[in-house]
Amino acid sequence: MEVGQLQRSFIEYISSLFNEGFLDAQFSQLQQLQDESNPDFVVEVVSLFFEDSERLLNDLTMALDQPNVDFKQVDAHVHQLKGSSSSVGAQRVKNCCVPFRNVCEEQNTEGCLRCLQQIKQEYLLVKNKLQTLFELEQQIVAAGGAIPMMQ
Amino acid sequence: MDFYASSSTEEPHVLAVDDNLVDRKLVERLLKKSSCKVTTAENGLRALEYLGLGADQEHSINGNDSQVNMIITDYCMPGMTGYELLKKIKESSILKDVPVVIMSSENIPTRIDQCLEEGAQMFMLKPLKHSDVKRLRCQLMQCQG
Numbered sequence: 001m002e003v004g005q006l007q008r009s010f011i012e013y014i015s016s017l018f019n020e021g022f023l024d025a026q027f028s029q030l031q032q033l034q035d036e037s038n039p040d041f042v043v044e045v046v047s048l049f050f051e052d053s054e055r056l057l058n059d060l061t062m063a064l065d066q067p068n069v070d071f072k073q074v075d076a077h078v079h080q081l082k083g084s085s086s087s088v089g090a091q092r093v094k095n096c097c098v099p100f101r102n103v104c105e106e107q108n109t110e111g112c113l114r115c116l117q118q119i120k121q122e123y124l125l126v127k128n129k130l131q132t133l134f135e136l137e138q139q140i141v142a143a144g145g146a147i148p149m150m151q
Numbered sequence: 152m153d154f155y156a157s158s159s160t161e162e163p164h165v166l167a168v169d170d171n172l173v174d175r176k177l178v179e180r181l182l183k184k185s186s187c188k189v190t191t192a193e194n195g196l197r198a199l200e201y202l203g204l205g206a207d208q209e210h211s212i213n214g215n216d217s218q219v220n221m222i223i224t225d226y227c228m229p230g231m232t233g234y235e236l237l238k239k240i241k242e243s244s245i246l247k248d249v250p251v252v253i254m255s256s257e258n259i260p261t262r263i264d265q266c267l268e269e270g271a272q273m274f275m276l277k278p279l280k281h282s283d284v285k286r287l288r289c290q291l292m293q294c295q296g
Contacts, residue, residue, distance in 0.1 A: 026278050033180050033281065041180060048173050079227065083256050084173035087278040 003145035010136045011148050017133070022126050027089030028150060046130055049088045053123055056081045060116055064109065074112060075104040081119070092122045163291055164188040164217070168198045168224035168236065169254070174277065178223065178254075181284040190217070195231030195239075198224065204243055219249055221272075221291055226255040226262065234266055241270045252287060254279065 001009075017023045034041040056077050063074050082097035096119040103111030137147050165187045167178045175191045182189045192198040199205050201217060222240065226233040233253050240246050250272035255262065263274045273290070275283055 026280075029278070029280050030177075033177075033184060038180065045173060045176050045180075048176055052172050076229070080171060083171050083277065086256060087171075087173050087177050089278075 001139070001143070003140065003143045006136065006140045006143055007145055007148050010133075010140060011150070013136060014133060014150060017129055021091050022129055024089045024091040026087065030088060031150065043134055046088055046134075049084050049090065050127060052084050053081060053093070057116075057120055057123065064112055064116060069107075069109055069112070071104050071107050071112075075101055078104060090123075090126045093119060093126055096122050162186055162188045163220035163288075164190070166190050166192060166198060166201060166217075166219045166222045168192045168195065168222065168228070168233070170194055170225065170228045174225065178279060181279055181281060182223075184281065185284050185288040187221075187288070190219070194228055195224075195233070195236040198222070198236060199239060202240070202243075202246060204239060204246065219246075221250045221252065223252040223254060223275075223287075225277075226253050226266070227257075234262075234269065237266060237269050237271055250291065 014023075018027075030042050030045055060074060060077050060081075063070060063077065078097050078100045082094055082101075085091075085093035085097070096115065100112065100115035100119065103115055140147055165182050167175065167182060167189055169175045169178060169191070170193055175193065179189045179191055190201065192201055196205070200208065202219060202222075203217075222236075224233040224236050228236075231239075233255075237251050237253065240249065240251055247270075251270070252273045252275060253266045253271045254275045254277050256277040258276055266274055273287065275287070
């Protein structure tokens with residue numbers, strides 16, 4: 001595929017991610033922090049986000065699997081997840097954390113399990129989308145083009 | 152304490168404290184983009200050790216050897232909160248004049264007041280944006296330059 005087409009696909013794709021609420025303005029902030037001296041900044045931060053989230057989701061699964069759930073611990077994990085998803089602009093993941101903290105406060109295990117399920121789904125979705133986005137970027141660069149800057 | 156003033160106007164040295172890996176990376180990049188030299192710490196204890204205020208360190212007049220011009224810390228951290236770290240810094244005769252900025256993802260007025268009353272320079276809401284750090288940098292230059 002030629003560069004122009006790849007770039008157009010990229011713009012369409014990333015626009016849809018913003019329009020569908022997967023990403024918010026904070027993601028644009030990350031893009032603006034990327035430059036010639038830090039050309040891989042976005043990928044680096046997002047990779048940290050993936051690592052951090054997967055660890056937290058595992059910890060949450062284990063914590064909710066205990067006979068006596070430590071809700072303070074669960075809340076602490078959700079707080080972390082909310083923080084990092086917010087910092088990278090993963091809006092839908094961040095939004096799942098709010099109801100999660102509520103059911104935590106109510107010490108409602110069933111509610112927590114439902115929230116966990118939802119957040120896992122949203123996380124996998126955004127992970128998939130971001131990986132697709134990065135692949136598109138790589139294709140553009142490989143074809144000798146520049147990655148279009150949004151707004 | 153003027154001995155670090157001359158270097159601070161070019162590249163202030165900021166100590167950034169946050170237990171969240173993603174946030175540490177972000178704040179570091181934001182600060183570097185605003186021409187700051189950055190050291191990160193993952194919790195209050197590590198931060199205090201770096202500043203020479205650790206429990207088993209001797210307080211010497213050569214404290215702040217690392218020449219930190221500003222400390223920016225997250226509020227919610229396990230073990231020692233950003234507020235507790237702020238208090239420890241303000242209690243230190245050597246470091247009490249180093250500006251401390253508190254960051255938090257939660258906009259809680261009582262929390263903000265508490266920090267400002269304890270001497271925090273500023274309270275910033277997360278996630279941090281480039282404009283927030285630019286503003287901070289300007290403030291820092293004004294109080295040091």
